[in-house]
Amino acid sequence: MRKTTGAVWQPDAAVVAGANLTKAIRDRGMSGYEEFREWSIADRAGFWQDVVERLGIVFRVPPTEILASPHDVEAPGWLTGARLNIAESCFGRDERSVAIVYSDAGRVRTLSLGELRRRVVRASSGLASFGVEAGDRVAIAMPMNVEAVTAYLAVIWLGGVVVSIADSFAADEVRTRLEIAGASIVITQDVTRRGGTQYPMYEKVVAAGAERAVVVETGAGMPLRDSDIAWSELAEGEGEPEAVDADAASFINILFSSGTTGDPKAIPWTHLSPIKAAMDAHYHHDIHPGDVVAWPTNLGWMMGPWLIFASLINGAAIALYDGAPMESDFGRFVEEAGVTMLGVVPSLVAAWRASGAVEAYDWSSVRVLTSTGEASNPSDMAYLMDLVGNKPVIEYCGGTEIAGGYITGTVLQPGVPAQFTTPALGIDVRILDEDNNAAASGELFLVGPSIGMSEILLNRDHHEVYFAGTPMLDGVPLRRHGDHIEALDGGYYRAHGRVDDTMNLGGIKVSSGEIERVVAALADISEAAAIAASPADGGPSALVVFAVVLDRGSADPADLKSRMQAEIRTHLNPLFKVHDVVVIDALPRTASNKVMRRVLRHRLAG
DSSP: OOOOOOOOBOOOHHHHHHOHHHHHHHHTTOSSHHHHHHHHHHTHHHHHHHHHHHHTOOOSBOOSEEESOTTOSSSOOEEETOEEOGGGGGGOSOTTSEEEEEEETTEEEEEEHHHHHHHHHHHHHHHHHTTOOTTOEEEEESOSSHHHHHHHHHHHHTTOEEEEOOTTSOHHHHHHHHHHHTOOEEEEESEEEETTEEEESHHHHHHTTOSEEEEEOOSOOOOOOTTOEEGGGOOOOSSOOOOOOEETTSEEEEEEEEOSSSSEEEEEEETTHHHHHHHIIIIISOOOTTOEEEOOOOTTSTHHHHHHHHHHTTTOEEEEOSSOTTSHHHHHHHHHHTOSEEEEOHHHHHHHHHHOTTTTSOOTTOOEEEEOSSOOOHHHHHHHHHHTTSOOEEEOEEEGGGTEEEEEOOTTSOBOTTOBOEEOTTOEEEEEOTTSOBOSEEEEEEEOOOTTOOOOOSSSOHHHHHTTTOOEETTEEOEEEEEEEEEOGGGOEEEEEESSSEEEETTEEEEHHHHHHHHTTSTTEEEEEEEEEOOTTOOOOEEEEEEEESOGGGOOHHHHHHHHHHHHHHHTOTTOOEEEEEEOSSOOBOTTOOBOHHHHHHHHHO
């Protein structure tokens, strides 16, 4: 195993001089980052107008007002009067520039921006011929590849709404998401391949009840229903369809994020959401035209759409690897693709460190690293920094419902492994204890408004989820987010996971209720409670299930663990791994019969 230095990263003069932030600070005549960040909070309308101009956001009709109601955090009114299709802003650079770098049968290939645009336009024409109209909701359930990116932008181009579904979900979970979003058409792939194993994807979509499907064929020779069509056979209409414009608050994407109940929250992204993602990439990740951005992800999670918009709007290329990122060949792809920004989930880094799988490759092209989805382990992040020759890790914590991060870092500030250096630009934060007093460690609340923050949920009361009962600041309610954050000396922060009944497993957010619903189906389980156990030295959480069984005398935790894992693999998601099962006489409950998972977490801790 490669040794790590654990050193703090210090920005050198060249990095600072070339940073997007440096130019913006200089253009405004400011003294440094802190003044710039304070301005982004004090003058939100001025900040976001500047962002829109720097990113080159394309409008059919420009906004008459950037921010209509700055004190209304639930309905602030962004980009009043504007008409746009955010997909057009992905194609504002030289069409000869590289848009996608991808692996194809072991070879690295590229796709130009002009060719990607032509594919998007052709696909949107073909989908229209298939019956997709503006406003229709079209699900995409397939790996993150060239066809997935094309399909995603094509649906938005013709005025449709993408329904994002991860290809790893079981058929029942796919069905749930199709029903919640009201999607009858699914764009999918015949099979997917992970770790050398082939898994049926089209069959799963059919089993989930999809009425019609467009299927990318990979040579599996799978027959299609009469109602379905191959991606390659989509018939183009006449001419080149223009992008369908809409107001800024119109939906472009429905994503899912687990809440504290069994069903996932359905969170709409609008034409505003990509502006937040691209801003974070521009300033916090310092993405420039010509960069190559790799982040192993999927359209089912917010980082998939984030990757598309953050890269293309900033003039960078998306790097797409066809395979499992844990394997050695991913290391070769990063080297041969010339990746300049590499994004990870912490559990992936832990796997690389344990196996040494990527250590043989030259990652010197990488100048910025970034990590999200789970709490990071300091020694793992120091290892990652050393893999690329001591480059910074921009820790990035946020959520689907804010289209990006609320706390992160910059290339202007010294970087400490597994620590954040700043709240995100345009968003302020408050850390409060259980009595709602300011604290160094506790639940973090957001101070809005910001472009990208959700204003509606399809299957929940948005006010109840994010604002009901929250503390007030200057007469305005704070926004609930649910993360436990600790403020450290020197202006740094550390993440400690969730304070509610959700957890992040392998970078995927899931509720305790979703896990419990599946494992409680076992005949000998009376009831169960799932919690995320955090390592003492920090890092990704581990799934632990407390189980009340019908016959404790014959209960075998190892057998229960194996059978629970099989149920989760079949009915929820094979990527969720059970770390341990604890058999218990009864679950601790409140007077109102609510399970006290905090008591269970404390029991594990000590």
